[in-house]
Amino acid sequence: MDVEGLEGAEALVDAARNGNRRSLARVLSAVEDGSGSLRGLLAHLGPTETDAHIIGITGSPGVGKSSFTTQLVSALRARNQRVAVLAVDPSSPFSGGAILGDRVRMQEHAMDPGVYIRSMASRGHLGGLSAATPQALRVLSAVGFDVVIVETVGVGQSEVEVAAAADTTLVLVAPGMGDGIQAVKAGIAEIGDILVVNKADRDGADTAVRDLRHAISLAEASQQDWAVPIHKVISTRGDGIDVVLQAIDSHREWLATSGERQRRRVHRAKSEIVGIVMGLARQRLDELGSGQALTQAATAVAGGASDPFTAADELLAALTSGTPGA
């Protein structure tokens, strides 16, 4: 899609702010596509760091993230909070297609005007969060949602990225899936602010809790004065969701009073800025010498006439000299 000029962009953002879902969808599509009018859109959003609380939810496939998220949304709606859910789908590096198709399970919220659900592919970034995710979170915060939930399948790097994008990160495990051991291995406990054992009516729930407690004891140093809680829930019945919500509230309170919220948001802004600068630098590198400089350098290296470090030095010098034809 293309947003027609800055004026159209402003009208679109205003409509999204006034609750027009179709306009919001178009703004998010522009964000996802990296549309050229994106800068205009984001500039019009104004100061975008609002009070929206960003909750990250991650966990291996099969731990029940969708049903947990559905219940959490219900609990937030019961308090009359407006909630946006951004589901980041892992996609193949080849097809760009999304695998996760169970958004349908959240259909019970589909008719609620206080809930907005959106899937995004993690394009270009295998198993990780989409590069567009920070901008999408920015849009959802700016248009007035009280809580934004970002949900992703835990396959390594993505958990770390969820933690970086969220104010409060929940890591879900399920009994008997070896998740406890996985958590210790992959350091999941290091990034979770709250750990949730879902499907707690199954055998092995207490073992999972014990494994997580052990993982926390190893990771604790990184969490300062926040004691990472572990809660057992049964999402399919809604059991334990209220306790998790209380833990989320406590964490939000702690973030504000400890100064950690500000620290996380500066860290997040830093990653976002670095990502944009690197993208622009990469673009300039491709354009250098009418788009031929990089290919010529690579040909010289491949032919043995240069080495990659010397070639890189020359290109960086041309890039920073401001002479686009260099």
Place this chain on the structure above:
Amino acid sequence: MDVEGLEGAEALVDAARNGNRRSLARVLSAVEDGSGSLRGLLAHLGPTETDAHIIGITGSPGVGKSSFTTQLVSALRARNQRVAVLAVDPSSPFSGGAILGDRVRMQEHAMDPGVYIRSMASRGHLGGLSAATPQALRVLSAVGFDVVIVETVGVGQSEVEVAAAADTTLVLVAPGMGDGIQAVKAGIAEIGDILVVNKADRDGADTAVRDLRHAISLAEASQQDWAVPIHKVISTRGDGIDVVLQAIDSHREWLATSGERQRRRVHRAKSEIVGIVMGLARQRLDELGSGQALTQAATAVAGGASDPFTAADELLAALTSGTPGA
């Protein structure tokens, strides 16, 4: 480790070229550590694109990559070719530790002066090839190995990276592991130049061949006039290895006559140069304004006084103006 100055580096490279393994190990450690004297080392290697043939081997855990590689090395040694094996280990983003520990299985080649085996962690790059891999391949080619094998565990992005780093990429699957389906899903067939069904004495070998054939039929367009072969082998007995070696020879021949080898090497040099330029640009960004510019910009964005695109524009302008204190 640190290589003592350029003179020491030259002596080290010369010794490595003369077959001194301890010197070669030190050069590769410098590459892996990103040591400051690396540029000197690589400059002294001279034209590093030699005739060494780089073979990539990838596949899911458990398909028998190590035993296949061991047999392939034996077959290459029987022709008196010098072989280096670079095993890239997946590592956690947290620990940096290597998981793969079965190098021991290649012990039968440990005493052969014509074989060099080295493990590298895929640091900073979850499940993927180490950023240092292209440089390590460059070193191993330059010191005179006829064939360099780079082996990695296939967990998504890493297969794509193996294909990018190798002249000939072999994708291994095993019957009954759902690998056929996996291959179709993840597009493995799109990156394999030769597909190998290992453990072909097991049930399901023919199904695996059929699945792969189907995957190739979907991907074929990308392979131009090279018809991707599928071979069944039983690595533990050495059955079928000779046929795979013939296929590797045919592919090498095809690469040379079709011009594809040159195209791949230019593409590889390009990625390598871009990686170095981006690393240097990132470093300069961190150093900007006595190391404070990025933090100040992020604080402004987090506080709502700026937006990430405006901040990125300002930083890029400062970066390319050549005024380090800007």
